[in-house]
Amino acid sequence: MKKISKSYFLNFVLIFGLTLFALWFALKDHYREVMNSLAQVRWYWFIIIIAWGIFYTVVIGLILTLLAREYKKNYTIKEGLVNGFVGAFFSGITPSATGGQFAQAYIFKKQGIKVSDGASLLYADFIIYQTTMIAYVTILFLLRFSYYYQTVSQFFIFILFGYFFNSSIIVLLWTMAKFPKVYIKLSTWAVKLLHKIHIIKDEQRTLEGWSIQLNAFTTEIKQLKDKKKLIFKAVLLNVLRLTVWFTLPYAVAVAIGVDMHLSMLLDVVAMSAFVSMANAFIPVPGASGGTELVFTWIFSATMMSAMQASSVMILWRFSTYHLILLIGGAVFLFAKRKYDHQKFVTEGEHI
Template sequence: MKLNKKYLFNIVLILALTFVAMYFALKDDYKLAMQALERMNTFNMILVLSWGLLFTMVWGISYQILGAKYKKNYSLLEGINVAFIGNFFAGITPSSTGGQIGQIYVLKKQGISYSDGASLLWADFIIYQTTMMIYVTILFALRFTHYVNLSAWFWIVFAGYLMNVVVIVILYTIAIFPVFYLRLIDKLLNVVSRFKFFKKREAALVKTKDTITRFTKEIKHLSQDRVLIVKCMLVNIVRLSLHFSLPYFVARGIGIDVHLNQFVDVMALSSFVTMANSFIPLPGASGGTEVVFSLLFRGMFGALTGAVLLLWRISSYYIPMIAGALIFIVFKNRHDHQPDSEDHQDSDQEDPVELLVEDQAVIKEEIPIVSSIKKAEQPA
């Protein structure tokens, strides 16, 4: 029950921060925003609200492609389940840290071992992060000089971009120079172990070595399958395009006069919101996401920025997260009596979140690499 309270607190925090942020975004133009939403036809409303489900399902295609390496006839539906459930747990945990634990749990139930599941998640992370940074770099190059002069807040966006670049650089240099990083970490642990609060130097070193070894192995293994890399990169390009273009279609749907030549501007600003979220460690980046969106899009959408923000946030975050929660409950109930659930014979009476957290300790102990995967890919 204690663990349930933790997740419940995160959900309440998400709702509270979102409410406060939405209040300030809408308080001056509330009537205009509501009138715009009322004028929106049913088809446009359904299209916009289902948009987040669409790019989450596209994410599932990546998992289907990668999952086929480890399990014969791994289906698209299985990949979509991994995407939605990962999205749910990432959405209710700070800095999306719960997403990968949820995903590796699901992969295990689908017949993919913890170690193979960890390798799959590393491959997904590496390909996605690389694709995203190439994509965002192009958008930065196209629109950086224009937007850098519009708001002092833009430098927060740029700092988030640089932080993501640093992550990519570190990952690839670890793969190229693993021995250097192991020596560096050993020296750092020697320094830190002098303090009384740090008594597990050897355990930390073993886990770090294991993480680097597995990561290096996965990079080398992945580099040999160029067809798989290209397929996953193409899927991620589609996914990112859907994600970044959503505000454009929301704006069109509520009657804002945005032209086709502003499409790239909208995608650029949307990608900048994603970059800024790197500094928001709260569950779902709640509160900060709404503020950054309002600041960046105010110049384009004017008084109706709040209306666009409301639909965009519901579509890209809340609906996929709720769908992920429902899918997880159904998934858990269907897999209760399968062989690999034998450690949880009484799971019929257990809460889905409690069941996951029980396995989380096992996953982190057996596969320390999973604890090191930090994704920026969950939709803002």
């Protein structure tokens, strides 16, 4: 427990340090101009921007609610929202968002869903989201590929690598489901090799764990094929989720007074998507530091000045990351206290 707490503390320190560096980089050439720009934003815009960022995580909660009801019919939207914010919190404080699904599986268990079922629906959530995201970005590429290539040519190699990296995950997942025996053989060979060079200690336990996970994953894929209505609803919600995420910079730009036309909305969506693609190579918690820099570089190279891009980035990042960390952390503490109390009461009744 102490090791985990220490790890989270170090992650918070890393997030704080990288965020400070990104802010310094964004403000070093035009600190006063950015501060003046932010000071002129009307109060109602702050409310809209904050609500916009929160709504993104609310949609995640709705998706989890939809999927969870396949295993627990009376699963409530409130429970889904709790899980959505807890997942966002742990994804934000762990490298490459690795802690999010573990935390969500824990919350699902506390909410009355078996660990195996929780893992299955999280697999389904990830597969549907990842597939939808790649399809979404592919459409953006096809619409104006040559224009985007010329506009952000200096960053396009990273964007393409991010796109192919995320696409390869989908290909890997679907081939794992199609040829599970091949992946079991490959994983067995890899685990034995890692055991020989003393990276993995318990070879048998690791292999058993991998087999259980792979079987759960392939089972979920097979079940998903027969749930077309569920998939359709989940895809629609994920399209909404991505659209909310990618359009927020447009609203922030309008709020700070950037001359934005409605015809530029598609380009803003594309640039926001490209930031997400490039983030695939930033393994630190919350992609801190790198996200802010990539966002500022891409938007200042395309549709606004560096000062305006820095101003937009500060409000956008606060709404979609820092604020969600605060809310998610508070929700987790409240939920943990509630579920621990319920466990205590239940155990007391059996004494």
